Amino acid sequence: MNPNVQNPTPVLQAHALRKRYPKAKGWLEALKGVSLQLFRGEILTLLGPNGAGKTTLVKILAGLVEPDGGRVEVLQEGKRTWMGAVLEGNRNLYWRLTALENLIYFGTLRGLIPKEARRRGLELLETVGLAEKAQQTVGTLSRGQQQRAALAAALVHDPPILFLDEPTLGVDLEAQEAIRTWLLRLKEQGKAVLLTTHQMDFAEAVADRVAILQEGEVVLEGRTQEVLEGSPGAPYRIELQAPLGEGDPRLAQLRAFEAEVEGKVVRVVGEETLWEVLRILDPLPLERVERESLSLAGLFWRILGERSERCSSLPT
Numbered sequence: 001m002n003p004n005v006q007n008p009t010p011v012l013q014a015h016a017l018r019k020r021y022p023k024a025k026g027w028l029e030a031l032k033g034v035s036l037q038l039f040r041g042e043i044l045t046l047l048g049p050n051g052a053g054k055t056t057l058v059k060i061l062a063g064l065v066e067p068d069g070g071r072v073e074v075l076q077e078g079k080r081t082w083m084g085a086v087l088e089g090n091r092n093l094y095w096r097l098t099a100l101e102n103l104i105y106f107g108t109l110r111g112l113i114p115k116e117a118r119r120r121g122l123e124l125l126e127t128v129g130l131a132e133k134a135q136q137t138v139g140t141l142s143r144g145q146q147q148r149a150a151l152a153a154a155l156v157h158d159p160p161i162l163f164l165d166e167p168t169l170g171v172d173l174e175a176q177e178a179i180r181t182w183l184l185r186l187k188e189q190g191k192a193v194l195l196t197t198h199q200m201d202f203a204e205a206v207a208d209r210v211a212i213l214q215e216g217e218v219v220l221e222g223r224t225q226e227v228l229e230g231s232p233g234a235p236y237r238i239e240l241q242a243p244l245g246e247g248d249p250r251l252a253q254l255r256a257f258e259a260e261v262e263g264k265v266v267r268v269v270g271e272e273t274l275w276e277v278l279r280i281l282d283p284l285p286l287e288r289v290e291r292e293s294l295s296l297a298g299l300f301w302r303i304l305g306e307r308s309e310r311c312s313s314l315p316t
């Protein structure tokens with residue numbers, strides 16, 4: 001689904017958010033004017049290295065931290081209290097209350113009558129595979145179970161907007177898969193989900209859009225498929241009808257253009273290099289020439305690498 005076509009109005013809009021924290025000498029600019037939009041029925045994934053500002057941004061969007069500049073607009077019925085958030089892993093639960101007591105507590109806090117909060121709580125614990133643990137105190141649950149309970153608590157009041165800061169942190173593969181399926185279901189129900197993660201494969205599997213944050217700035221933002229296919233770093237794949245022989249003199253010429261040769265397949269980066277390489281291969285018969293997508297991890301490293309190269313080449 002393309003949220004920009006089907007849902008032209010975002011449910012949440014952040015304008016030029018700035019946040020700075022005091023440090024030993026001066027200030028640390030954690031967010032340097034971040035703007036983003038979140039649409040109904042989509043998952044937007046925030047990526048970025050440690051300290052990039054992701055948690056700060058999510059906390060501001062969730063209304064837990066005041067920005068020093070900029071503003072957040074929630075364009076959906078209801079207010080901040082309608083949002084659901086899982087922040088700092090499993091720490092948003094009361095450890096001495098049972099899983100069900102937590103859900104009843106958070107449900108009533110956010111406007112449900114106790115009976116309804118209990119019904120929703122039991123239903124959600126069933127959905128996240130914790131029905132048998134409903135009466136167990138959260139402190140005695142495993143980390144992965146606590147994470148699932150935290151997700152259930154974020155959803156108990158059925159919020160239209162959900163913020164998840166590293167929802168898969170410390171959970172096993174089975175729980176990750178359950179969270180993935182669950183997120184996709186929430187999206188189908190029309191929820192707007194913003195999540196942060198360091199797990200690129202997870203992000204690639206769920207994200208409709210990605211935004212990469214670095215040193216408090218959004219350095220890339222777009223629909224996942226489009227940024228992967230359209231990235232200047234995406235290689236061209238040339239498939240020959242037969243592999244090049246070991247002693248073929250073209251091999252050295254190809255390597256001079258940093259082409260990667262693997263059997264019948266030659267990969268190159270950059271349009272100009274592609275033409276040079278096709279000239280070297282001429283007149284060998286080709287099976288096909290196509291553009292490959294980068295993986296999200298590949299794109300992430302390329303962007304961060306390019307930026308740090310640019311920064312280190314700046315005069316100091």
Ligand SMILES: Nc1ncnc2c1ncn2[C@@H]1O[C@H](COP(=O)(O)OP(=O)(O)OP(=O)(O)O)[C@@H](O)[C@H]1O
Pocket residue numbers: 021022028030048049050051052053054055056057
């Ligand atoms: N309360 C605070 N006081 C001072 N500095 C802070 C505070 N909270 C965050 N920071 C600093 O702001 C920067 C951004 O932190 P933030 O937690 O938003 O990054 P992040 O992208 O979520 O990182 P990670 O991937 O490690 O969770 C970091 O340099 C951090 O040390």
